[in-house]
Amino acid sequence: MTQLSPTTTTAPAPDRPVERTRTRRGRAGRRPRVLVAVTALFFALLYLPIAVVTLFSFNSQKSLTVFDGFSLRWYRAFVHDDVLISSLGTSLRISLVATAGSVVLGGALALGLVRSRTRLGSLAGLIMLVPLITPEIVTGVASMLLFKGLGVTLSTGTVMLSEITFSLSYVTVILRSRVAALNPEVEEAAMDLGATRWQAVRLVTLPALLPAVLASAVLIFALVFDDFVLAYFTTGVDPQPLSVRIYSAIRFGVQPTINAVGTLMLAGSIGLIALALFIPRLFGRRGGLDILSGS
Amino acid sequence: MDATHAVRLDGVSKRFADSYAVHDLNLDIEAGRFFSLLGPSGCGKTTSLRMIGGFTDPTEGSVLLAGEDVTALPPDKRNVNTVFQSYALFDHLSIADNVAFGLKRKGVQKAEIRRRVGEMLELVQLDGFAARRPRTLSGGQRQRVALARALVNRPAVLLLDEPLAALDLKLRRQMQVELKQIQREVGITFVFVTHDQDEALTMSDRICVMNEGRVEQCGTPEDVYEHPASRFVASFMGTSNLMTGTYRDGTVTLDQGPALPVGPRTAIADGTAVSVSVRPEKVWLSDFEPGMSMQRGVIRETVYSGPTTTYLIELAPGVTLSVLEQNTARARMEDRWSGGETVEFGWRPEHCLVLA
Amino acid sequence: MTPPRHPARSRRRGPDASGARIWTWFMLPGTLWMAAFLIASLALVAVLTVGTTDELGNPRFGFDLAGVRALADPAYTEVLARSLGYALLTCVICLLIAYPVAYTIALYGGRWKHALIAAIVVPFFANYLVRMYGWSVVLSDDGPLLRALRAVGLADEGTKILNTGFGVIAGLVYGFVVFMIIPLYAALERLDVSLIEAGRDLYGGPVRTFLFVTLPATRQGAAAGLVLVFLPAMGDFVSAQLMGGPDQIMIGNLIQDKFFQGQNWPLGSALTMLLMLVLLVGMLGYLRRTRKDEAEARR
Numbered sequence: 001m002t003q004l005s006p007t008t009t010t011a012p013a014p015d016r017p018v019e020r021t022r023t024r025r026g027r028a029g030r031r032p033r034v035l036v037a038v039t040a041l042f043f044a045l046l047y048l049p050i051a052v053v054t055l056f057s058f059n060s061q062k063s064l065t066v067f068d069g070f071s072l073r074w075y076r077a078f079v080h081d082d083v084l085i086s087s088l089g090t091s092l093r094i095s096l097v098a099t100a101g102s103v104v105l106g107g108a109l110a111l112g113l114v115r116s117r118t119r120l121g122s123l124a125g126l127i128m129l130v131p132l133i134t135p136e137i138v139t140g141v142a143s144m145l146l147f148k149g150l151g152v153t154l155s156t157g158t159v160m161l162s163e164i165t166f167s168l169s170y171v172t173v174i175l176r177s178r179v180a181a182l183n184p185e186v187e188e189a190a191m192d193l194g195a196t197r198w199q200a201v202r203l204v205t206l207p208a209l210l211p212a213v214l215a216s217a218v219l220i221f222a223l224v225f226d227d228f229v230l231a232y233f234t235t236g237v238d239p240q241p242l243s244v245r246i247y248s249a250i251r252f253g254v255q256p257t258i259n260a261v262g263t264l265m266l267a268g269s270i271g272l273i274a275l276a277l278f279i280p281r282l283f284g285r286r287g288g289l290d291i292l293s294g295s
Numbered sequence: 296m297d298a299t300h301a302v303r304l305d306g307v308s309k310r311f312a313d314s315y316a317v318h319d320l321n322l323d324i325e326a327g328r329f330f331s332l333l334g335p336s337g338c339g340k341t342t343s344l345r346m347i348g349g350f351t352d353p354t355e356g357s358v359l360l361a362g363e364d365v366t367a368l369p370p371d372k373r374n375v376n377t378v379f380q381s382y383a384l385f386d387h388l389s390i391a392d393n394v395a396f397g398l399k400r401k402g403v404q405k406a407e408i409r410r411r412v413g414e415m416l417e418l419v420q421l422d423g424f425a426a427r428r429p430r431t432l433s434g435g436q437r438q439r440v441a442l443a444r445a446l447v448n449r450p451a452v453l454l455l456d457e458p459l460a461a462l463d464l465k466l467r468r469q470m471q472v473e474l475k476q477i478q479r480e481v482g483i484t485f486v487f488v489t490h491d492q493d494e495a496l497t498m499s500d501r502i503c504v505m506n507e508g509r510v511e512q513c514g515t516p517e518d519v520y521e522h523p524a525s526r527f528v529a530s531f532m533g534t535s536n537l538m539t540g541t542y543r544d545g546t547v548t549l550d551q552g553p554a555l556p557v558g559p560r561t562a563i564a565d566g567t568a569v570s571v572s573v574r575p576e577k578v579w580l581s582d583f584e585p586g587m588s589m590q591r592g593v594i595r596e597t598v599y600s601g602p603t604t605t606y607l608i609e610l611a612p613g614v615t616l617s618v619l620e621q622n623t624a625r626a627r628m629e630d631r632w633s634g635g636e637t638v639e640f641g642w643r644p645e646h647c648l649v650l651a
Numbered sequence: 652m653t654p655p656r657h658p659a660r661s662r663r664r665g666p667d668a669s670g671a672r673i674w675t676w677f678m679l680p681g682t683l684w685m686a687a688f689l690i691a692s693l694a695l696v697a698v699l700t701v702g703t704t705d706e707l708g709n710p711r712f713g714f715d716l717a718g719v720r721a722l723a724d725p726a727y728t729e730v731l732a733r734s735l736g737y738a739l740l741t742c743v744i745c746l747l748i749a750y751p752v753a754y755t756i757a758l759y760g761g762r763w764k765h766a767l768i769a770a771i772v773v774p775f776f777a778n779y780l781v782r783m784y785g786w787s788v789v790l791s792d793d794g795p796l797l798r799a800l801r802a803v804g805l806a807d808e809g810t811k812i813l814n815t816g817f818g819v820i821a822g823l824v825y826g827f828v829v830f831m832i833i834p835l836y837a838a839l840e841r842l843d844v845s846l847i848e849a850g851r852d853l854y855g856g857p858v859r860t861f862l863f864v865t866l867p868a869t870r871q872g873a874a875a876g877l878v879l880v881f882l883p884a885m886g887d888f889v890s891a892q893l894m895g896g897p898d899q900i901m902i903g904n905l906i907q908d909k910f911f912q913g914q915n916w917p918l919g920s921a922l923t924m925l926l927m928l929v930l931l932v933g934m935l936g937y938l939r940r941t942r943k944d945e946a947e948a949r950r
Contacts, residue, residue, distance in 0.1 A: 039755040042748060043770070049785025049825070050774060052795065056788075065793040105681040112678030120675060124682040130689060133934060134927070135886020137903050141910060141923050142692035149695055165688040168681060185383035188350050191370040192377045193448065194400030197673050203396075207387040219776075226778040233910070243780055250784045251892065262781035269777040277769065 050266060057259035064256075074260035084245060084261060090156055091242040095225040098163035103217045105164070106171030111205070113172065114179040128176075131169040139166060140233030147234065155236040162234045163227065167220045174219075178212040179205075211283040215276045222272035226265065300362070301326040301452050301484040302347055307356035309342050316342040318508040320356070324452075324486060324501075329478050331487045331495040334505035335531065340488045341456055343505070347486065348377050348454050361451055371400070376445035377454040380461070382437045384429035390416070390440055391425035397448040415447040418477065435466045442477070452484045459494065471498055492532050496520060504528050526570050526650045535572040536616045537650075542569045547649065552611030556588050557647050570650040575605065575619035577646040580638065587641035592616070594632045606632060608640065699920040718917030722925060727905065731925065734901040737816065738884040741823040742831075745880045746873060748824070749831035754865075757839035768836055775829035780889065786825045787893040790818055814896035822890030830879035838872025839865075871944055878937045882930055902926050 056064055060071035078084055113125050131139055143162040147154055182205065190200035206213075228243035235244055242261070249258045302324040309317040317339040324330045332340040345351040346358055349370035357366045365373050376397065385393050391412050398408045416422045419439035429437055438458060445453055458474075459467045475498050478485050489495050495502050496516045503513040504527075512524040523529035530537060540549040545559040547569060555571060563569065579587065595615060596607040599622075606618045618640060632638055700718055703711045721727065756767045774782070789796050790812040800806035812818045846868065850860035888903030895901075902922060909919030 035751050035755040035759070038748075038751045042752045045789075045825075046771065046774065048795065049782055049789050052788050053781060053785040064788055064791075105684055108677040109681030112674040112676075112681075116674035116678060118675060120682065121678060124678050124685070127682065127685045127690060130685075130693070133882060133930070134693075135883055135903070135930070137886045137888060137906055138693075138696070138923055138927060139689075141906060141919065142696045143688070144910065145695045145699055145916070145920070146688065146692035149699075161688060165685065168684060169689075172681065183381050183383055185379040185381050186385065188348075188370065189377065189379055189383035189444075190385070190396070191350075192348060192375075193397035193444065194371045195396075196371055197369070199400070204385055207385075210387075223776070226780075228780050243778070246780055246784075247889075250780070250787075258784070262778070262784060265778045266774070266781055270773055273773050273776050274769075277773070 053259050053266070054263045056256065057263040059256065059259075062256050064259075074256045075264075077257045078260045078264075081257060084242065084257070086239050087242040087245045090239040091225055094156060094159050094163060094231070094241055095221045097160045098167050098224045099217050099221045101160075101164040102167035102171045102220055103213060106168045106216075107175055107209070107213055109168070109172045110175035110179050111201070113176055115184075128169045128172045131166050132173065136166075136227075136229035137233075140230045143230065144233040153236065154234055156239065156241075158234045158236070159231050159241060162230045163224045166227075166230055167224055170223070171216050171220060174216045175209065175212055178209060182208055211280040215279040218272050218279065219276040222269040222276070226269050300324065301328075301360070302330075302486065303359040303362075304343065304347070305357045305359065307343070307346060307353045307358065309339070309346060309351060310354040315339075315508045317346070317353075320508075320510060322503065322510070322513075324484060326361075326451075326484050327482050328500040329475065329485045329487065329498055331489060331499040331502045332505060333489055333492060333495040333502050333531075334511075335490055337507075338505040339508040340490075340505050344377075344454050344456055344486060344488045347452070348375055349373050374450055375452040375454055376448050376450040377456065378438075378441045378445050378458045380457045382429075382441040382458075382461075384437055384440055384444075386429050388429075389425065390421065390427050390429065390432070393429065393440055394444045394447050396444060401448070411447055412443075415443040418446075418480070419443045434462055435470065438462065438470065442474070446477070446481060446483070449481075450483065452486060455485060455487045457488055457490070459489075460491075467494070474498065496532075504531060506531070523572070523648065523650065526572075529570075529572040529648065529650055534575050534617060534619075536575065538571050538614055540569060540571060542567045542649065547571050547647075549611065549614060552614045553590065555590075555647055556644050557649050558644055560649060563649065563651065567651070572648045572650055573616065573642055573646060575617045578616065578618040578640050578642050580606075580618065580620055580632070580640050583639075583641050584643070586644070588644050588647060589639060589641040591637060591639055594634050594636045594638055597631065597633060599631075604631060606638075608638065696920045696923050699917055700924050702917050702920075704914065704916045715917065718915070718921040721918050722921055727922070730900060730902055730905055731929075733816075733899070734885060734903075735929065737820055737823060737901060738881055740820050741827065741884045742877050742880050744820065744824050745828045745831040746876065749828055749835050749876065750873075753832050753835035753839055757836055757842070758844075764840075768832075771832055772829060779826065783822060783826060783889050783893055786822060787813065790821060790894065813894055814899070816895070816899050818894035819891050819899045819901070822894040823884045823887060826887065826890060827880045827883050830883070831873075831876035834872040834875040834879065835869060836872075838869040842868050871941060874937060874940055874944075878933065881933055885930060885933075886926060 052064075055067060057074055058070050058072070059067050060073065061068040109124065109128070113121055113128070139162070143158070143165070144154070147158050152158060186208065187200045187205055190204040191197065195203060226243060228241070228247050231241045232244050232247060235241055242265070246258055246261060246265075249255050300323045302322065304320050304322040307317060307320045307322075308315060320339075320343060322343075332343060334340045342351060346353050347360075349365070349368060349372075353366060357364050359365065360374060385396065388396070394412045394415055395408050398411060403411075412425070413422070416425060419442055421436060421439050421443065424432065424436065424440075429440060432440065438461075441458065455474075459470050462470060471494055474485075487495075487498065499516055501513065502516055502519050504511045504519060506527050512519055512528045514522075519528060520532050523532060523535075526537060529535040538549050538552070538555075540547040540552075540555070542557075542560065542563045543565045546554045546556050548554040549571075557571065583589065590610055592608040592610045594606055595609050596605075598605040598607075602622055604620050604622055606620065608616050608618055610616050698712060701714050701716060703713050703715050703717075752771075756764050760767050788794055791797075792811060792813065797806055797810060797812065800810070801808070812821060842865065846864055847860060850864035851857070886903050888901060888907050891899050891901045891904050902925070906919050906922045906926070909915045909922060
């Protein structure tokens with residue numbers, strides 16, 4: 001919904017040295033101390049919970065308030081916990097399927113939405129926005145009711161279907177802005193040079209979109225893996241996705257193993273999201289936060 | 296069917312929503328010519344070009360290439376190629392692969408492709424750039440790649456949509472000359488869309504001036520410039536001193552100001568309201584010839600711009616003419632007029648054009 | 652010899668039209684998918700609002716207004732009012748926190764600003780549950796925050812954050828403040844510094860410049876942020892569960908309860924529709940606001 005385009009990093013333009021020195025120093029002169037202090041405090045509070053979880057995942061004791069010494073016992077406990085490990089596998093399967101499904105469907109949809117000027121197009125464009133303005137709990141309730149209403153037993157499969165639905169709109173919104181930014185003349189040029197419409201898409205448009213497609217795939221993988229609301233409403237009893245297990249665990253008293261799992265999940269998703277931001281740069285395109293702007 | 300016509304537009308119209316982008320356009324473009332569609336933005340020139348290329352469907356009428364009706368054919372089935380305004384290069388392919396794209400689609404043999412791509416890159420002076428990516432090239436170089444990519448297919452007609460618009464002035468001038476040379480060398484019909492009248496005048500064999508979806512005038516550059524058929528053409532092509540008045544008996548009496556002799560016109564009835572146009576460079580300020588239409592006015596402004604000096608001369612209250620004088624080797628500083636002086640000036644009667 | 656005219660050409664499909672059809676095929680699978688899974692399921696929620704449940708917990712369709720009527724129960728209206736209050740307070744607090752942070756990064760971040768904003772955004776998109784869990788540990792009675800506050804004398808032994816309304820709001824703020832920072836940062840980034848300089852020139856003081864130049868220029872970013880925070884905050888149930896007690900439950904907790912423990916699906920559906928209604932009103936208010944702003948900008 002929000003545009004983040006100004007935050008994208010473009011290659012530094014080799015122009016106007018005056019401008020550059022000014023940017024370095026800050027755009028409006030000296031930094032007011034109060035603002036800097038507030039920002040610093042914000043960063044501290046932002047990272048404190050993450051730091052606490054990480055720190056205590058290495059605690060040798062069960063306590064969440066006293067750090068007794070470094071140990072890997074909770075990681076070992078996690079590795080030997082068959083339930084959690086099988087949940088991890090379930091989550092990975094769900095993420096893979098949801099990513100593949102939503103990127104294929106959403107990519108095609110984004111192309112169609114931008115290029116087609118039919119009424120179906122504008123209707124589909126509106127439908128795409130619905131999940132983004134609906135709280136996940138509503139989507140979760142609705143999905144569960146749909147499956148129950150159809151007499152489908154909740155399982156890993158139903159989680160996959162709901163996750164595709166939610167991710168689909170996400171992928172579409174991200175890729176749609178990328179497709180819109182493509183120069184339509186490039187596709188016309190391919191057709192001008194003898195490519196059919198389909199060949200033009202395959203030989204020219206898809207390669208141009210590849211970085212954005214890869215980036216959104218990585219991002220969706222992370223988001224689906226982390227998601228728990230939809231999974232919570234649509235999962236069966238066994239096996240359950242990892243995030244649902246964590247939810248149950250932290251609701252009913254703290255188990256230090258969760259610190260270890262949580263640390264691993266945070267590290268994994270932070271790594272993936274950072275990778276998603278970085279992918280376009282590998283292709284020499286502008287990379288940046290605008291991939292997240294569909295939220 | 297006249298096969299020397301490379302392109303023929305027959306009663307072509309394009310309607311968007313409820314307005315016409317192009318209205319009942321009839322065009323014949325002879326083979327081997329450098330043909331320009333000239334007009335302000337929104338005049339329908341690009342739409343016309345896109346209909347020839349197959350990117351836009353005409354609402355009415357047909358498009359013929361070498362006598363064959365191609366109205367219903369998609370772009371890939373037409374023997375034309377386009378140089379796009381944005382160049383539309385394929386960023387993920389090397390320069391050589393960009394140029395080879397069309398030949399690969401046609402299934403030309405590999406060795407043949409390599410030979411023709413090499414030749415073409417040489418023609419546009421980009422040999423040595425084959426392995427580079429489009430992003431690493433300058434605007435002028437990218438423009439050449441776009442040209443090479445289109446020409447390598449040896450199309451019957453090459454369509455160029457304001458290909459020089461993105462270049463700076465100096466480079467544009469240089470490319471104008473080069474483009475014209477290349478056109479002569481390959482002998483392919485060029486259909487060139489531009490809003491820059493200088494560009495059209497310097498490069499074209501024929502120019503069609505368009506306005507609001509209609510053709511105003513077609514002809515050689517000299518025709519269009521020297522004998523504009525309408526007020527619009529006169530004002531769009533270069534600078535014109537346009538004045539309004541009433542025609543009677545071989546003279547036009549200006550609404551405000553003197554009567555100007557224009558010679559008898561059989562096509563115009565006495566009492567018709569007309570416009571007259573005199574080009575600034577057709578006005579003489581000295582060394583008058585017998586038979587000239589002589590006027591008197593007050594210099595209001597002197598604008599020196601290097602090779603020329605422009606005078607704004609008030610002919611009558613509210614009627615100011617722009618007059619251009621060459622600053623040739625013989626012209627001297629002290630001979631230049633300054634503001635407030637009353638001067639005599641004149642023009643040959645045939646240079647005072649009557650526009651209905 | 653002129654070729655024959657075809658005045659009725661317009662009916663014939665040219666290359667353009669056939670090209671347009673291919674895009675419809677591109678759209679079709681995704682659109683059908685969304686229609687089947689999203690629109691149909693939301694419609695089902697609406698239908699079940701007036702339905703019943705059989706003894707196995709499966710939805711039954713019918714026309715029974717019991718679920719809708721139950722909404723008038725003061726127990727539920729109280730929760731709705733509390734949820735609204737929490738969500739709105741969360742919005743205000745997020746705005747108060749996000750503005751200085753976004754301002755500092757956008758205007759004084761220099762070459763580090765992309766890195767700084769990424770450092771905020773990236774962890775926010777990482778696992779929500781684990782972050783909230785960590786936050787609840789930080790806010791706990793023995794947690795680092797209260798211990799620090801006690802050490803400097805800002806809190807005493809009895810001070811609690813968890814199991815209070817303040818704790819729930821703290822959770823919501825921590826969960827969603829990034830949605831305020833992103834649009835504000837974007838607006839401030841776009842802001843032309845020369846505007847601020849001109850403001851200093853015309854108005855003099857930095858406070859007046861901020862009030863008359865910076866703030867109006869970022870109003871739309873703030874409005875977008877308010878909506879982006881309000882939507883998830885209103886529907887959240889994790890924060891109330893982890894940071895609040897039984898007296899701090901929100902509408903999300905009620906919905907969860909009706910579907911999982913209470914097994915009263917019609918009432919759950921009715922609550923869900925009520926939640927959607929509140930959000931819809933918020934969205935429409937926002938859209939009207941931005942339309943008005945855009946209309947003014949055009950004038």
